Amino acid sequence: xxxxxxxxxxxxxxxxxxxxxxxxxxxxxxxxxxxxxxxxxxxxxxxxxxxxxxxxxxxxxxxxxxxxxxxxxxxxxxxxxxxxxxxxxxxxxxxxxxxxxxxxxxxxxxxxxxxxxxxxxxxxxxxxxxxxxxxxxxxxxxxxxxxxxxxxxxxxxxxxxxxxxxxxxxxxxxxxxxxxxxxxxxxxxxxxxxxxxxxxxxxxxxxxxxxxxxxxxxxxxxxxxxxxxxxxxxxxxxxxxxxxxxxxxxxxxxxxxxxxxxxxxxxxxxxxxxx
Amino acid sequence: xxxxxxxxxxxxxxxxxxxxxxxxxxxxxxxxxxxxxxxxxxxxxxxxxxxxxxxxxxxxxxxxxxxxxxxxxxxxxxxxxxxxxxxxxxxxxxxxxxxxxxxxxxxxxxxxxxxxxxxxxxxxxxxxxxxxxxxxxxxxxxxxxxxxxxxxxxxxxxxxxxxxxxxxxxxxxxxxxxxxxxxxxxxxxxxxxxxxxxxxxxxxxxxxxxxxxxxxxxxxxxxxxxxxxxxxxxxxxxxxxxxxxxxxxxxxxxxxxxxxxxxxxxxxxxxxxxxxxxxxxxxxxxxxxxxxxxxxxxxxx
Numbered sequence: 001x002x003x004x005x006x007x008x009x010x011x012x013x014x015x016x017x018x019x020x021x022x023x024x025x026x027x028x029x030x031x032x033x034x035x036x037x038x039x040x041x042x043x044x045x046x047x048x049x050x051x052x053x054x055x056x057x058x059x060x061x062x063x064x065x066x067x068x069x070x071x072x073x074x075x076x077x078x079x080x081x082x083x084x085x086x087x088x089x090x091x092x093x094x095x096x097x098x099x100x101x102x103x104x105x106x107x108x109x110x111x112x113x114x115x116x117x118x119x120x121x122x123x124x125x126x127x128x129x130x131x132x133x134x135x136x137x138x139x140x141x142x143x144x145x146x147x148x149x150x151x152x153x154x155x156x157x158x159x160x161x162x163x164x165x166x167x168x169x170x171x172x173x174x175x176x177x178x179x180x181x182x183x184x185x186x187x188x189x190x191x192x193x194x195x196x197x198x199x200x201x202x203x204x205x206x207x208x209x210x211x212x213x214x215x216x217x218x219x220x221x222x223x224x225x226x227x228x229x230x231x232x233x234x235x236x237x238x239x240x241x242x243x244x245x246x247x248x249x250x251x252x253x254x255x256x257x258x259x260x261x262x263x264x265x266x267x268x269x270x271x272x273x274x275x
Numbered sequence: 276x277x278x279x280x281x282x283x284x285x286x287x288x289x290x291x292x293x294x295x296x297x298x299x300x301x302x303x304x305x306x307x308x309x310x311x312x313x314x315x316x317x318x319x320x321x322x323x324x325x326x327x328x329x330x331x332x333x334x335x336x337x338x339x340x341x342x343x344x345x346x347x348x349x350x351x352x353x354x355x356x357x358x359x360x361x362x363x364x365x366x367x368x369x370x371x372x373x374x375x376x377x378x379x380x381x382x383x384x385x386x387x388x389x390x391x392x393x394x395x396x397x398x399x400x401x402x403x404x405x406x407x408x409x410x411x412x413x414x415x416x417x418x419x420x421x422x423x424x425x426x427x428x429x430x431x432x433x434x435x436x437x438x439x440x441x442x443x444x445x446x447x448x449x450x451x452x453x454x455x456x457x458x459x460x461x462x463x464x465x466x467x468x469x470x471x472x473x474x475x476x477x478x479x480x481x482x483x484x485x486x487x488x489x490x491x492x493x494x495x496x497x498x499x500x501x502x503x504x505x506x507x508x509x510x511x512x513x514x515x516x517x518x519x520x521x522x523x524x525x526x527x528x529x530x531x532x533x534x535x536x537x538x539x540x541x542x543x544x545x546x547x548x549x550x551x552x553x554x555x556x557x558x559x560x561x562x563x564x565x566x567x568x569x570x571x572x573x574x575x576x
Binding site for chain 1: 469471472474475476477478479480481485489490493494496572
């Protein structure tokens with residue numbers, strides 16, 4: 001199974017970019033047949049994601065950033081090319097429970113308490129009730145929701161619900177955390193706070209994260225690598241390795257270094273648009 | 276919350292709910308008496324009132340309200356007959372309505388149980404197989420276009436030839452009416468989870484059974500219970516209809532039939548009132564279970 005302790009230990013020793021490959025994408029394309037012309041949702045994507053990296057996929061609507069993430073997560077088949085997750089196909093990786101997926105909406109089950117929502121993946125994996133409870137409580141504590149175990153989702157704010165869904169995705173210690181615009185529906189203040197918490201969470205664990213967003217500030221603040229994408233056909237225009245230090249706080253966003261990276265992302269987005 | 280105002284508020288709430296119902300009930304009773312007088316008057320003039328001497332309208336009114344075999348019995352006649360059947364006869368006597376209630380309720384509940392099970396199984400099959408969805412659903416819909424009155428004798432004959440009599444054929448006919456609402460609602464309910472929830476289960480590599488048990492079934496409960504309320508009422512209709520062609524001697528349907536054979540309209544009406552009460556009790560029982568289950572299931576139902 002997974003060796004979370006081991007992998008986080010290793011990634012602390014090495015700088016993230018030199019770690020083993022978590023995701024390897026070679027010449028991958030996704031084509032949807034339609035009545036008139038086929039739509040190229042993704043065209044010839046090449047991308048390496050190393051273990052312990054925080055990778056953001058950023059781009060305008062229709063650039064295929066969500067599609068790319070869904071391809072990695074085995075929620076979408078590729079039409080051509082090759083995708084490897086931890087050295088195996090996305091399908092095998094999914095069956096091996098390699099990743100936790102956080103969707104745009106919290107997708108909590110209204111009939112389950114917060115705790116029972118977090119234990120859901122553990123229950124599916126056949127873990128014992130007592131174990132699951134201890135693990136879930138620990139993960140709820142990590143996202144700052146200690147004391148909310150017996151509440152129902154509707155008794156929580158949107159930001160808290162999304163934190164529960166993050167705790168749920170992390171409960172079974174997946175090697176990769178996938179987040180599809182997880183804070184897109186939240187207000188900016190809540191979003192800032194959650195970004196900070198997510199950053200701290202990543203600092204502690206150095207788990208591989210793939211993060212889809214269309215906020216430049218969010219991408220620059222969180223990522224060690226920013227993948228800028230462009231639509232029609234969906235493709236990667238630029239991959240930016242962030243020069244920012246790994247230890248980050250919200251104040252970083254006012255530094256010249258941060259502004260420079262954000263500028264680079266903005267330029268790449270504009271370039272992609274003019275092609 | 277203010278504890279003093281709570282009981283008063285409760286009473287007011289009940290009053291708000293009960294008052295309109297009571298007004299309508301009063302209206303119906305008045306209408307009933309008027310109709311009874313109007314419908315029974317020709318018979319009363321012909322059979323009850325003296326033919327050789329003149330009679331007053333008070334005599335006519337009194338006669339229409341207390342006839343032996345009225346066209347439309349008055350509410351108090353029905354109430355008297357209803358009450359006397361309950362208290363004047365032992366519970367195992369065919370003259371006691373509760374005896375018939377027990378017989379009809381038994382086949383209704385069996386039919387309801389079997390129909391619900393059949394409905395659940397069919398819905399699970401339909402949701403999980405595109406082929407079965409296309410193959411079964413048209414037949415399930417078509418089955419309900421055949422009138423139950425036409426089906427009932429056939430079922431009785433066939434099951435009878437196989438050696439099944441008594442409760443079994445009646446339960447099967449009740450089931451025939453029960454399973455349909457359950458199937459339709461459960462297909463909808465099992466399909467109610469959103470794409471995002473289904474995909475989430477997919478990312479956990481959950482099996483089909485796990486997805487059914489942990490997501491689809493709990494999500495379908497709010498769809499199931501309204502269907503069960505409809506189903507049990509339909510099952511009661513099925514059970515009563517099934518009693519007609521058997522020439523059954525027991526059951527509310529049989530009671531209606533013997534009443535009409537002998538022109539005993541009061542008996543028909545009290546059996547009718549009893550079956551309405553039975554239907555109400557069964558529906559309330561299902562609603563009670565619904566409340567219990569949905570509150571245990573947690574969340575905002």
